[in-house]
Amino acid sequence: MPTFTELKSDNDLKQIIKAAFDTDLDIEGSWGYTQESATIILSSPTPITQFEHMFASMRAYVEMNMTLAEDERYGSINTNEIRREHLVIDGHTYDKVTYKITAMKETVYASFIAAYKEGYGKESFNISKHFKQREEATLSREVIHWYEVSSLL
Incomplete structure (x- = not known):
């Protein structure tokens, strides 16, 4: 299975999302690969699970399409939640999805x-046979995304 490079940000996550998707999100932090690099959600106009799903889809698209050479890009990218933990660590509340x-x-x-x-x-x-071949050609991977949601409570 191919590996995808973790995305980096220097406190410019909000600007990266705006440039890539023309969307204003009230966020800080990083891409959410670990608790320490959690995506901090400051506010959300939609239910939090929908916001988190949207952001995870954006991260997947940047990882699997926008940052790759044209012949290496993935399409038909679908993101589905399979597990969720709500954690309080050192006074901060996280969704680990x-x-x-x-x-x-x-x-x-x-x-x-x-x-x-x-x-x-x-x-x-x-x-x-056609759909069986499509299924066999589909890459499937599991990823974890950490969201810090303390300001939403």
Whole structure:
């Protein structure tokens, strides 16, 4: 399985998100790989779990697409929460969330879409085989994201 480089920030996370996604988030801290590098959520206009999911999806997209060479990029990136812990450590409240991320190389995904469009509706097209091959070509990984949520309580 490929490894993805952890993203770095120098207290500029808010600006990075604004530049990459044209979205203003009330956050500080870092990308949330560890408790020490937690993403600090200062406020959220949406329910916290939705905000956390959105941010995890952004992190995955930056890791798996935006920072890679064009022929190495992943698309069809999906982020799904599989586990959540609510922790109080040294007077700070954290959500430690584990996500399952699935994705496919963009070039491979494009070829599957083209094959589907060409074959769909034809007697010779084996749709079960097509989706089995898509499943086999899909990368699946689990990641942990730490959010510091003390200011939301």
